[in-house]
Amino acid sequence: MSSISGFERIRQTTGSDDGALLTGAIGVVLLGAAFVAFLMNSTLTIVPVVGFIVVTAYGWYAHQAETARALTLLATTSTVLILVLITVFLILEALPAFQLMGLAIFAVEKPVELFGVTVIPGQDPLWSTSQDLYSLTPMVWGTLITTALAMLIAGPLGIAGALFISEIAPPTIREIVKPGIEIMAGVPSIVYGFVGYVIINSYMMDNFALPTFGSLFVVGIVIGLMSLPTVVSVAEDAISSVPPSIKDGSLAMGATDWQTMKSITIPSAFSGVSAAVLLGVGRAAGETMAATVILGHTQALPEPLYDVFGNTETLTSLIASQYGNATGTHMSALFAAGVVLFVSVMFLSVGSQLIEARMKRQLGGNQ
Amino acid sequence: MSEPVTSADTENSTQTTQSTQSTERSTVSGETDERIQQSWLDYDFEGEPKLASKELDVHYGSDHALKGISMEIPKESVTALIGPSGCGKSTFLRCLNRMNDRIKAANVDGSVTLDGEEIYQDGVNLVELRKRVGMVFQAPNPFPKSIRDNIAYGPRKHGDIDTGLLARLSGRKDQKKEDEIVERSLKQAALWDEVKNRLDDNALGLSGGQQQRLCIARCLATDPEVILMDEPASALDPIATSKIEDLIADLAENYTVVVVTHNMQQAARISDQTAVFLTGGELVEYGDTDKIFESPESQRVEDYITGKFG
Amino acid sequence: MSDGYGSKLVEGQTSALERVTTGVVGLSIVSCLLGMTSILRWTTESTEFLGVSLFDFFAIGLLAMGLTLVVIGVASRTGMVETQPDRNVGAFTAVAIGAISAVVVGLVVSQTLGLGTLVSVLAALVAGAATTLAMLLVREDIGSTVPIGVLTAVVGVLVVTGVLGPEWSWDPEAFTATFNGTIVIPALTVFCGLLSAWAAAKANEGFGTRGRQNGAYLLIGLNAFGMLAILAGLIVFIASKGIGPVLEGVQLGAGFDWPFVTNGYTLSPNEPNGVFPAIVGTFWVVLGAVLLAVPLGIGAAVFLTEYAEQGRFTAVVEVATNGLWSTPSVVFGLFGYAFLVPRLGNNTSLLAGMLVLGFMLLPLVVITSREALISVPDEYRDASAALGVSQWETIRSVVVPAALPGVATGVILGVGRIAGETAPILLVMTGGLRDNAPNILGSFEFTSSPPFVANDALLQSAPALPYQLYATITAGVSGDESFGWATALVLLLVVLSFYAVGIASRFYFRRKLHQ
């Protein structure tokens, strides 16, 4: 739809001739046909695709500027389209599980009642593929615990690292630390996972007498290390976007650098810094391979709930460890886990964007 | 008088030769000893010098922004710095409290003394220096905090007033003292009446001129010895401007004030002595304000003051 | 007016206080580092250090640091050394010290004295509140040294007297874990060492505002150092574990052979296993993703910065792009599993992997390209427009070339990221450990029915480096740990070389820009 309105706009703004418009219209029709054919899993998809390529080639030859503009619009639309497709397909696939379980998708062991009304249904066992019982509660809890542990590490250390890079480090040291942090972001999660699996898990069993392989604690620490670079670089962007003039104002009054950071820089960058932490939370919650490889995979709540040295499952590790032998509602339940994760992360993402937009408005407010 | 170079016995005759020399050589940067001659250290003012710069050179990268500035600024008086845009007035001002340290490209050579103590030497406590030498910036830079927090910022940071969590818990909070400081500073800066009912509003919501006065009030609240003001009245209407001018005159009784202005009349009205910088970063003439405006020695200064160029 | 200013403009020589506190900071940091080695079990209680066993060294060190801190606090309070303390420690420090005392008292009451939960929680709260309040009544120099000094010294005494020895162990009911003296002692050493270093750093500048800055900078600097140390440690560790198997059987010269890189997963006992198929698979999947994402991403960025007016549509795109960027990789995997796999031959395939990784790369390319395009100065556009050049010509010949370095850097860094992704390709691309290297170029053929062109290799499952590593874990590490380390090393090398190139090119272009 937006591509058509885009063409309207092209005609208005560039006053392109009818030939260009016709070419564009044919291109849109062909592309639409190709998309529909692909959705329907038709072997004939290739026909409109080839047609589209031919039309585009003609357009490039005959009306280059218009074609280029239309193609960039197409690229933009496709970005949005991918997100829409992800949402639609995830929900479609998860629907059977949601229908089967209803509210019980978040069931706990004993029903929780409020004024005689069951607000959270009870169910035992929480997760059993043989009985077709799929409560996501243990996974949600596991994700919450590991994310909380991770952010206890990544939050304060990340902000401190960002302060160090943007405000404290002398230039030469900054030139080492900054790329170092970036490289840290590049270490693949499976590598962290492998180290956790081979080294840390047996270390924990040897030195902390853990009875089982893997624990939420180790996952939390490893994920924390993995989301640390995200927090550092986003927070650093926010901190260094604080206008130097107000920092100068503070220093010129005889405040120390540290006082200036605490009272002026961080409060001014507060929105950006919290956006960084939110993004870090999103990364931590969505981290898959480290959790999958390190955890022992029991789909039950730890006992007691806050036993971080116990084992359970996270939403991500559930998907990665079970997709292989899942069919029917079981697979659908995995998609439901994906939906829960996706929706939470989208909330975090939109939330952090709103906060950042607010910060931009605030700091630019006086101009 | 800390430096022997400053000699009270230098006579007018020497000064005249010097200034003719300086006009002749205005475009050539001479040898070191000639530059000392060219300097205005021997300007004979009443009272003691508070600040003194000697052979102060500032480079921004390869750009030579200040060329061998030597002058003394007397205590408890108003010194005006005038000159065309880009001649280095703000740069000179920033040297006096070492704010130039914050600019990576800036490279300062030479000496500045405060009460005879060199501020460009190892071991100088910059925080202490800036407590004593306060500054009002050319562009208003209020903190994105409430008006009250802006004013109380300095005293709070220096531990003069304490209204933090612990002070509140222990019942020791200096709320009254803070209120007094806020009110006094805002009144001095002629802003009190406009903001007294909204002290807890964000300072970014003030108009440009109000922000400028807020920054002046904020500087006064920290009670420095020297106040550096970079065009403090540039965004003010005539009424506020005259209030600020009155304030500056009052301040001169206790403080040493150095003020940059583009407004000749203002410089003539408020200052005891005037320094004229001209393009290229030279200090061309320095002396009693009356003398500078009535009978400047250099032709270039006369041209500038009468508006022939610059 | 100069009276009332406590400290001098110019500082004199190093004082005795500075020398002592520097000593404490140094000792604390050494203790922390050694403590870390003990926590990692590189050193143990029986390791000798400076003639004593390591844990005795910790104990003596803690005792010395703790007592020195108390002495410093008292000396400053009584005016024996010159300092500029504030009226009291800040709220943050007061609450932090209160919290520590609450934890200590709570643990002692519940675990050592064995009183019930309610009593111990109450005791902890009372102790915490009392300590916090006490912080209000004492001057900063006492408040920031004595509590930390006492805690450190007490830990030292406990270890010296053997009350807290390597055999000590604590098995709390609430947690599965058991805490042994072998770990607890070095952990406490690190904790108390950090606290002491912080307190000593504050004392070093004579407390007050500058003391606090010194203390904070020390901790922040140690944090940055710690991050780099973890990174370096990880890389060195993997390299040391993996380099042996990677180089196993390498023959240089005429009969050049490098089994680990040129072999597949053989399973035959005489032939070393290798990662050749995985390397080829990773190459193709990354190439496919780049071919998909880079044109789309740059196109979208050009549209957003050059053509579109900022409005609802661009806002939506922006939110969608950032949303895509934070979407977890496993969700991309699920999407590919539901959307692409059924439409691409109903089995996991290289093509599906390319598309899914391309979708993951897309938002990054859009974001970095937008940044690069926005940072192209408007003068370029104006200058070109003033010459009568059309908007598209301007974009093509002026704007995009100027932004290209930034775009390239972003793409390289993004490629590093997707090359290591495991979760999505797990769901849509990979088959088993023994897949062969995909032969893309040799598999093109024409068919009589639509789609007329077929490439079997694209529609079959393919291996990749990160998957290979995952597969060695799921296959059971027992016999094949070294294969895993070697794979990890190769994967790390591939990914980090992308990062190195990306960062170096950014450095280079920035340099060029500033000349």
Ligand SMILES: Nc1ncnc2c1ncn2[C@@H]1O[C@H](COP(=O)(O)OP(=O)(O)OP(=O)(O)O)[C@@H](O)[C@H]1O
């Ligand atoms: N941060 C900086 N980096 C590089 N060059 C600078 C910087 N600040 C000032 N300059 C240069 O130094 C010279 C003097 O600048 P300065 O700001 O001191 O002038 P000014 O006399 O205050 O002018 P105005 O009256 O317009 O404020 C100018 O040529 C300016 O371009």
Ligand SMILES: [Mg+2]
């Ligand atoms: Mg200026």
